[in-house]
Structure formats: structure tokens, C-alpha cells
Amino acid sequence: MTTADQSKTGTEPRLLGAGKTPSRASKLLGNNRVGLAGLLIALAAPFVNASPYGLALMTSAAIFVMLAAGLNIVVGSCGLLDLGYVAFFAVGAYTSGVLATRLDLPLVASVPVVLVVTVIAGIVVGAPTLRLRSDYLAIVTLGFGEIIRISANNLDITGGPSGIYGIPPLTTSPVVFYYLTVAVVALAVLGAARLSRSRLGRAWRFVREDEDAAEAMGVHTYRVKLAAYIVGAVWGGLAGVLFASQMSAISPSSFTFLQSALVLMAVVLGGMGSIPGVVVGAIVISLLPEILRDLADYRFFLFGVLLIVFMLARPQGLWPARSKETLK
Numbered sequence: 001m002t003t004a005d006q007s008k009t010g011t012e013p014r015l016l017g018a019g020k021t022p023s024r025a026s027k028l029l030g031n032n033r034v035g036l037a038g039l040l041i042a043l044a045a046p047f048v049n050a051s052p053y054g055l056a057l058m059t060s061a062a063i064f065v066m067l068a069a070g071l072n073i074v075v076g077s078c079g080l081l082d083l084g085y086v087a088f089f090a091v092g093a094y095t096s097g098v099l100a101t102r103l104d105l106p107l108v109a110s111v112p113v114v115l116v117v118t119v120i121a122g123i124v125v126g127a128p129t130l131r132l133r134s135d136y137l138a139i140v141t142l143g144f145g146e147i148i149r150i151s152a153n154n155l156d157i158t159g160g161p162s163g164i165y166g167i168p169p170l171t172t173s174p175v176v177f178y179y180l181t182v183a184v185v186a187l188a189v190l191g192a193a194r195l196s197r198s199r200l201g202r203a204w205r206f207v208r209e210d211e212d213a214a215e216a217m218g219v220h221t222y223r224v225k226l227a228a229y230i231v232g233a234v235w236g237g238l239a240g241v242l243f244a245s246q247m248s249a250i251s252p253s254s255f256t257f258l259q260s261a262l263v264l265m266a267v268v269l270g271g272m273g274s275i276p277g278v279v280v281g282a283i284v285i286s287l288l289p290e291i292l293r294d295l296a297d298y299r300f301f302l303f304g305v306l307l308i309v310f311m312l313a314r315p316q317g318l319w320p321a322r323s324k325e326t327l328k
Contacts, residue, residue: 084145
């Protein structure tokens with residue numbers, strides 16, 4: 001067909017690379033730029049404030065980002081409402097703490113064991129519960145979160161109510177530990193982003209949108225949900241190792257339902273399924289109470305009011321995922 005014939009029939013020759021490819025590439029490039037900008041800000045933060053308090057606050061915020069990225073896989077990508085996510089955070093922290101204090105292992109050497117234990121915990125918790133849906137799943141996960149906390153409170157190996165203390169740090173320098181935490185969290189966020197764009201990530205989104213339709217299309221929804229739960233458990237366990245190293249002491253009071261609620265709040269506030277949104281939401285949730293610290297008794301009241309205002313103004317989240325890309 002000649003060019004004239006093509007113009008008559010309303011068709012035009014396509015240039016090589018035309019169509020959706022450039023737009024998708026530009027979107028990926030834009031996301032990479034956003035991530036790189038965020039990483040540069042995190043790396044430059046100690047040059048602005050390198051006080052012990054500032055470094056501790058920024059390190060805690062980075063660990064919270066990792067928790068939110070892990071829960072976003074479960075809630076945002078796969079649509080599983082988990083109210084007991086702090087259980088995996090506790091499993092990682094206690095596993096590394098027990099190995100470091102009881103067996104005198106370096107904290108780095110405990111990481112492979114933490115990975116194995118959190119995978120097992122994800123299977124043990126997820127296998128019997130992921131056949132449930134909606135509110136039933138939320139109630140059961142809440143129960144498992146409390147079981148882990150109460151078990152840590154009653155077992156001798158976990159130190160009982162007093163917890164574990166004397167956990168050796170990964171590094172003695174707060175600045176070096178902050179940069180190490182930022183590096184680990186950056187890899188975790190990048191891994192979560194890569195997973196969300198993979199074949200498994202698309203299966204998670206199919207399950208989130210319509211589980212029955214996904215099952216009818218040949219997606220093994222139970223295995224897909226279990227995979228999301230295990231990956232989220234691993235992210236939470238690694239965040240627990242960083243937390244144990246930072247605090248050098250852990251106790252059951254550090255792993256209450258409030259922690260699970262705050263992580264879930266970060267995911268919802270930032271935008272479920274959106275990696276940049278979850279990072280922004282986690283930073284807001286972790287830093288906002290400290291910003292309001294000077295208001296003393298009123299800071300948590302104002303914290304709650306501001307969260308309500310945020311959700312009313314942006315019910316889809318501060319940085320929502322693009323709806324056109326939901327099932328791509």
C-alpha cells in the first residue's frame with residue numbers, strides 16, 4: 001500500500017518506536033527521577049542535622065518506610081487487609097536479638113536466619129488465614145499479631161516483659177548506621193517497585209481488583225496471596241533487625257497493635273499501591289508527631305486532626321497510583 005493509499009484509507013505509517021513505548025519509558029524515567037531525588041535528599045540530610053536526636057529520628061523514619069513498603073505489598077498490591085503486620089517486625093527483631101545475645105553471633109550473621117524464620121512465619125500465619133476474605137482476614141491477622149506479642153511477653157528466651165537488652169549494633173557510628181539503613185531501605189523500596197511491575201505483581205493487582213475473576217482467568221489466587229504475605233513478612237523481618245540494632249534493646253511494648261495501625265495508616269495516607277506515595281506517607285506518619293512535640297499534651301490530638309484533614313482532602317492518598325497503570 002502506497003502513502004497515498006494509506007492517506008485515503010485513514011491509516012498512516014507508524015514510526016519505529018511510536019505508540020505506547022515512549023510514554024511508558026517516560027513514566028519509568030519519571031519514577032526513577034523521583035526515587036533518585038528522594039535518595040539524594042536522604043543522603044544529604046545528615047549534612048543539615050547530624051545531632052544524635054536528628055540522626056535517631058531520621059533512622060527511625062527510614063525503618064518505618066521499609067515497614068510501609070512491606071505492608072504495601074500485602075495491602076496495596078494484593079488487597080489483603082492485615083492488622084497484625086507488626087508480628088513480622090517483632091519476629092525479625094527478636095530472632096536477631098536472641099541470636100546476638102544468647103549465641104554471641106554478629107547481627108549481620110543473624111540476617112540469613114531472620115530471612116528463614118520470617119518466611120516460615122509468613123507461611124504459618126498466611127497458610128490457614130488467606131482462605132478468608134475482607135473483615136474475617138483482618139480479625140484473624142489482628143489475633144496473630146497479639147499472639148506474637150503475648151508469646152514474647154511470656155517466653156523466657158525472649159526475656160519476658162523485660163525483653164532483650166545489650167544487642168550489639170551493626171556499627172558504632174550513628175552516621176554510618178543511618179547511611180547503612182538508608183541503603184537497605186532503598187534496596188527494599190526498589191525491590192518492592194520491581195515486584196509490583198513483574199508478572200507476580202500483575203497477578204497481585206488482578207486479585208486485588210476482583211479475586212473471583214482472577215481465579216476464573218487461571219490465576220492461582222491462594223498461591224499469589226501467600227507469596228505477597230511471605231514477601232511482606234521478609235520486609236518486616238529485615239526492618240526488625242535494623243530496629244533491634246538501633247535500639248540495642250527490645251521489649252513486647254515495642255510491638256503493639258498501635259504500630260500495625262500506624263504502618264497501615266502510612267500506606268492508606270500515601271496511596272495504596274503507590275510506591276512513592278507509601279514512602280511519603282511513612283515519612284509524614286513518622287515525623288509529624290515529632291514536629292508537634294512542642295505542643296505537649298495536644299500533639300497527638302492535633303496529629304489525629306491533621307490525619308483526618310489529609311484523608312478528607314485527599315481520600316485517594318497523597319500520591320495515589322495512576323488508575324490507568326493499575327492492571328498493566
